[in-house]
Amino acid sequence: MDFKNKNVVITGASTGIGFATAKAFIEKEANVLITSRSQENLQKASDKINSANLKTVVSDTANLEGIALLEKAVAESGDKIDVLFLNAGIAVFTSIEEVTEEDFDAQFNTNVKGMFFTLQKLMPHLNDGASVVFTSSTVATAANSGTSIYSATKGAVNKIAQIAANELAARKIRVNIVSPGPIRTEGLEKVVTTDEGKDYLASATALQRLGHPDEIAKTVLFLASDDASFITGTELLVDGGYTTYARK
Ligand SMILES: NC(=O)c1ccc[n+]([C@@H]2O[C@H](COP(=O)([O-])OP(=O)(O)OC[C@H]3O[C@@H](n4cnc5c(N)ncnc54)[C@H](OP(=O)(O)O)[C@@H]3O)[C@@H](O)[C@H]2O)c1
Numbered sequence: 001m002d003f004k005n006k007n008v009v010i011t012g013a014s015t016g017i018g019f020a021t022a023k024a025f026i027e028k029e030a031n032v033l034i035t036s037r038s039q040e041n042l043q044k045a046s047d048k049i050n051s052a053n054l055k056t057v058v059s060d061t062a063n064l065e066g067i068a069l070l071e072k073a074v075a076e077s078g079d080k081i082d083v084l085f086l087n088a089g090i091a092v093f094t095s096i097e098e099v100t101e102e103d104f105d106a107q108f109n110t111n112v113k114g115m116f117f118t119l120q121k122l123m124p125h126l127n128d129g130a131s132v133v134f135t136s137s138t139v140a141t142a143a144n145s146g147t148s149i150y151s152a153t154k155g156a157v158n159k160i161a162q163i164a165a166n167e168l169a170a171r172k173i174r175v176n177i178v179s180p181g182p183i184r185t186e187g188l189e190k191v192v193t194t195d196e197g198k199d200y201l202a203s204a205t206a207l208q209r210l211g212h213p214d215e216i217a218k219t220v221l222f223l224a225s226d227d228a229s230f231i232t233g234t235e236l237l238v239d240g241g242y243t244t245y246a247r248k
Contacts (some may be wrong), residue, residue, distance in 0.1 A: 003082075003153070003224075005029065006031070006083060008081070008084075008224075010022050010087055011034075011070070011085070011088040011115075012088025014042050014045045016040065016186050016213055017087060017213045018085070018087040019048075020214050020215070020216065020218070021048055021216070021220045022045070022189045024214070024217040025083070025221065028221070029053070031053050032053060034057075034071055040196060050156040056075075058155075061088045061110060062106070067069070068196045071121045071125070071234075084119070084131075085240070087133075088114055089187075089199050090106060090110050091107070092150065092191070093150065095145065095146055098157075111156075115160065119164060123168075128172055129173065131224040131228075133176050133177070133223050134158075134160070134161040135180070135193075136157045138156055141243070158179075158235060161175055162233050166233065168219065176223045176227070176232060176236065177234065177235040180238050181211060181240050182204070182205065182240075182242065184210040184211070185213055198210060206240060206244070206245040209240060216238055
């Protein structure tokens, strides 16, 4: 996979899956621009990756002003984008009875509105033949109790990505979806706080373990690469068998 001097933009990459993917692209000598809501978190990520090819921009994807800051940074760079990884996302797990308007809006604004308008605003900056990858989740097709809003956001993401694959095909831009199962990230640690909770999630996979962010990063690099040249509009589950696992 050759990403040397390719321009990659990743939303939500101060930690977790986005961070691992930024690191993987940097190791392939790509130029990578990452976002998050926090300058401090971006600085920590930048210190860890420690590469002149990594740039950061504070951009809250949950509102159009934040997305405009990202667009401005891309426009000012003068470079067209070869890979756009729409990854920033949050989860709040609670029953329908207990969902608040604030939880509802925060998840839809970040996970759906954020990905949609980032794609829309960056579309003119994509090279023809570029690759776009959305982070969805196995929950987009499952119906686990306590995940109503989060799952609904990821269902919406899948549909937006599929339609984007059709609308962008004329420019030879491929659009795909990576749907992780349970992955040990800072984000997962925030919503599944106990060892029992994490053990339970691991036991719900065929492979009996949580995934590593690097395992999602490798999939994103594959989808973004020429090795995936005939793959568009596809959802790739990277879930240790979570979706199909039948407990004995
Ligand atoms: N981990 C899993 O098990 C799992 C499974 C399925 C799907 N996913 C999906 O994978 C993606 C990444 O999750 P993760 O587990 O890697 O979580 P994470 O470690 O919490 O990473 C999320 C990243 O998004 C950033 N972010 C959050 N809200 C943002 C906003 N409004 N604007 C810009 N950046 C924002 C965070 O940075 P700041 O806090 O610095 O802003 C952080 O860099 C999400 O879309 C999530 O839904 C995760």
